[in-house]
Amino acid sequence: MRILQLHCDSIEYTPTKKEIREAEEITPQTQNLKDVLVAFVAVEKGDDSAVARDAASQVLESLKKIGCTRLLLYPYAHLSSDLARPSVALQLLSEMKEAFPGMEVHSSPFGWTKSYKLQVKGHPLAEGFKVITGSEKKADSAALEGESKIRSYWKILSPDGSLVNIGDFDFAKHKKLETLAKYESAKQRNADVPPPHVALMKKLAIADYEPASDSGNMRFFPNGRLIKSLIETYVTERVREYGGYEVETPIMYDSEHPSMVSYFNRFPARQYSIDSEGKKLFLRFAACFGQFLMASRFQMSYKNLPYRLYELTRYSFRREQSGELVGLRRLRAFTMPDCHAFCKDMKQAVTELDARFELSRSVLHELGIRDSDYDMAIRFTEDFYNENRDSIKALVSKHGRPVLVEMWKEKFFYFVLKWEFNFVDSFGKASALSTDQIDVENAERYGIKFVDEHNQTRYPIILHNSPSGAVERVIYTLLEKAADDSKHGLKPQLPLWLAPTQVRIIPLKEEFYGFCDALAGRISACRIRADIDDRNESIGKRIREAEKEWIRYIMVVGSKEAGSDTLSIRDRNSGDVRDVSFDDFAREVSEQTKDKPFAALNLPRDLSKRPQLMV
Template sequence: LEQFVTNKMIEYGAMEVETPIMYDFKHPSLSDYLNRFPARQYLLNSEDKELFLRFAACFGQFLLMHDTQFSYKQMPLKLYELTRYSFRREKSGEVCGLRRLRAFTMPDCHAFCAELNQAKKEFEKRFKLSIEILNEIGLTKEDYEIALRFTQDFFEENKDLIKKLAKIYDKPILVELWKERFFYFILKWDANFIDNQKKAAALSTDQIDVENAKRYKITYVDKNGEKKYPLILHFSPSGAIERVVYALLEKAFKNQQLGKSPMLPLWLSPTQVRLIPISESYVLKVNELTKEIAKHNIRVDIDDRASTLQKKIREAEKEWVPYIIVVGPKEIESGILSVRDRENNRKVEKMELSQLIEKIQTKIKNKPFQLLPLPQNLSKRPQFYG
């Protein structure tokens, strides 16, 4: 999931950077921001300094841009970082599973734009990109609601952009209209996932920042050779990685309530195919099938433990394995596999190994691949208890 979002941002044209997680609370630019927009940051004392842990990538990226020379020719200039980690000192009663954490992984992209028209074009482009990314992850427009916030003045002068955003989303949008600006941005949107307890959690977001370039003394050279402050767009294309996983799990539960089998998208399933030999004498043959499947960048494992066949199938179901295949003499002799397809309501379909591989490859096309992070044979895995 992290790799997928990062690849999308690099394709978009952002330069990947890495910035510190700890900053001096007394830094003039940072203290001005923190005093105006207080957050629940973790504080640390080291010798004579008061330090804090970042809650966003803004601080490091803005300090980096303060020391960067660039002109209108390089704009919009885009920086991207996948923060491992960002920190918020949430109260004990507020911490909730993967929805709200004290440490989280946040894809964070800033675009530095020369003027408002350029910022508006980039804002619209990123709005479309975020919808595309969420959709490819497995969250459609039916899974989240968009909220827009802007000032009265901005709306009167830029109705065209607001209408475009509404048309792109093609669903009702919640709007918060301010008479005066009291944050650092003039326009912001959030994609809010509504879970099964009817609680909202923000995923993707973007905003047009009109203050922080001056606060951090970030300047660019315009066509006339003069130094100007850019507009800054703050963008998270997916929201925190942990929160995306929470949204996918909540969606799976919602589907289960509708009579469907709960599951993760195939490309994100830890094990995509599980082979279950009918007895120990077929383990070697199953190993050959496993090698062939794994050659095609498919995560496959073997349940070769000393347990009953029904228990192995039941455990594979509990793990939401998308494809379960029991292998015995008929399958070895005929080359035809009985594939239990979780997405198709666990129906068993007869197919050759090559057909199964082709089917999976079609479904996971253009998605990044990670190797199976555990021993391929379940008998080799330790048991974890918590």
């Protein structure tokens, strides 16, 4: 569909002659309108109701922007050389006419030759041209978003259950929450520099931009892959423990498959598309499709519920705007643990929601993200709040601090409740980590059913949880936290179980290499990652470099240590050197990494064998 918009002082038109058989039946007479937005509309092949809705909401936006309340829809075939059939055009135009609440809407007759005279206003927004196509959902989402803002209100809910408007809340003790709350309106940013984690992810040889790919598609070096893999393994283990069953589903889908078409209209992410043998495929932006399509093939009884499916998507794709991509914080390809629970009724859903809330809190904690590092936001419809006050209050009191609330008068998206934990970085940027949603629409959309106690077929309620949020974003959070520590005079560090090297062994002279080699073997046998700096460099330099890599334990081996069971250990936490027996040391490390996955060193053990990574 193509629309030419002109904000006019006046327009006058006279239908003169029917042009086609399907023309509207009217009595031709001259019409005159003043201060009106004239929308010349050409309906094209392939346009459908969704396009019409999209177009209408875009025009509505323009009307609001220029402060005009009168609209003339003017069918105008000459804007396109690929027109829809007249019957379709007529149908869509009449649908559009109904889509302007509170506006005075006129339409000129379809299928007539008309003479017209118009006077266009002279301001910059007076003229505009839009092309709306079925695959372009961005504008649609903008419209939905715009609508939701108008009909939602922001509040703060405290652990004691009190709910106050944002303006009435005292943020003195909750600065980060204030930042989160004002995030939408806070336009100013501190610095014109990239966030600290971008330099860190390169320096620590974790990840880097890959210029040969699309922006927001990162490459992970051996260190980064190790860290990422450990986090992935850990989150997966925890979800399995909670009761999620791990599955694997395709990363691309046919956008013309019936179950996708309606979902697209309500799920307006920007997707990557791929044309293959006439199919228009798109890359998934979440695991939802795969799991829903799978679950729709299950024959489920209420006795099977709640039933939980889990997938760690590597990757999910969202084609975010290029200007929005930053380091590991916001990507176009990311790794997302995604766990859906199918529940028989709202009571069960709320119970399940609670279990997943605990899971998410615990997972973040074990990943090294404390509850004081994030703030909680929760969004729900007014009805849901009124029916579930106690459950909502219980979540907030578990969090223990006031939370940001967005309350909708009515349901706009497919969920009635959504909560998320947001990490607010030192620049005041908020990023969601864990999240869960109560979805009351998609079961029906995807034909996911179960049979209840009374042999009735029903649609389950679906919860969408990511206990950690995107894995890349977890790494971003850990790096930003470390950078923040460093700014406050503390030594930056990763949690020990995620450190690419846990112990660095430094032989004082070449003659101790043999002992170091054996020592590294013994340490590795205790599932501890140890490497050896066997380069011909000064002892000072090698220690300095180990410190720069944030390595927690450094062992220098000289004549004192060689052949002895006592190790001389420099602990990054204290900066001091102490003597410890091998067994005590092994115990100290395993104590700190217990219940966490382990992976062996992912680099050559000897530093002399490692290529330098210049990034």
